[in-house]
């Protein structure tokens with residue numbers, strides 16, 4: 026029996042889809058259709074204050090206009106708080122999640138005290154202040170105790186990848202000080218709950234992968250395969266995003282929008298003249314030849330995931 030293939034598109038409805046988000050949606054759809062699998066949509070509205078009311082439905086309507094319809098009712102992260110709370114409780118029970126009382130200023134102070142120079146946009150690697158307890162301070166957030174060592178995995182498009190999460194990011198946040206669930210936890214819990222075998226998304230999200238695999242391993246969840254795709258760049262060379270004012274998709278001619286996205290993905294079908302549904306069928310066949318799935322589906326060993334043992338701390 027061929028293993029089931031499940032892919033997903035997971036937009037944050039902070040605004041309508043733009044040309045770049047259609048590329049990501051289309052890539053995940055093509056990948057699943059080429060394998061005869063199931064395509065799901067997850068509305069990542071866990072960060073509710075950033076998502077205007079009704080925008081999730083706008084996004085779903087935009088997808089439908091491009092003939093991209095999920096095979097199941099969409100999953101809404103804003104309704105998944107119980108599942109995230111359960112996952113956090115499981116991590117706490119295993120002793121791999123702990124409360125943190127640090128403000129941003131505390132973290133910067135601790136890093137400065139260690140002589141770490143901070144560039145304005147540099148990642149603030151959490152210095153581990155609260156690993157040994159809160160020292161009477163009030164808990165603000167929850168963090169994952171990240172094991173030391175380099176994580177290796179295979180990206181279907183980018184090839185061999187590696188990151189030492191402990192030194193690159195440090196113990197990252199699972200639940201934020203404002204009570205909202207952190208992106209990494211929500212993604213990992215939902216990918217597992219939806220049975221996602223294949224994560225296909227934009228390259229801008231590639232550097233989340235190691236954190237997500239660390240979290241999957243901490244929760245005893247399977248690791249999907251990953252394919253990180255090309256981004257649409259704005260005229261200034263930066264990634265097209267809602268933050269830099271990317272225009273909403275122009276869907277007066279959905280076939281034209283789909284062809285443009287196919288061109289970004291480097292598919293010849295971009296030149297075909299056909300209605301969107303037909304374009305999509307042709308493109309899925311082309312995708313299947315271009316990006317065949319590795320033979321064994323859903324097998325973390327294939328991903329060469331390895332995590333060295335965490336050294337004992339302050340025994």
Ligand SMILES: [Zn+2]
Pocket residue numbers: 124125126127153154155156
């Ligand atoms: Zn702390």
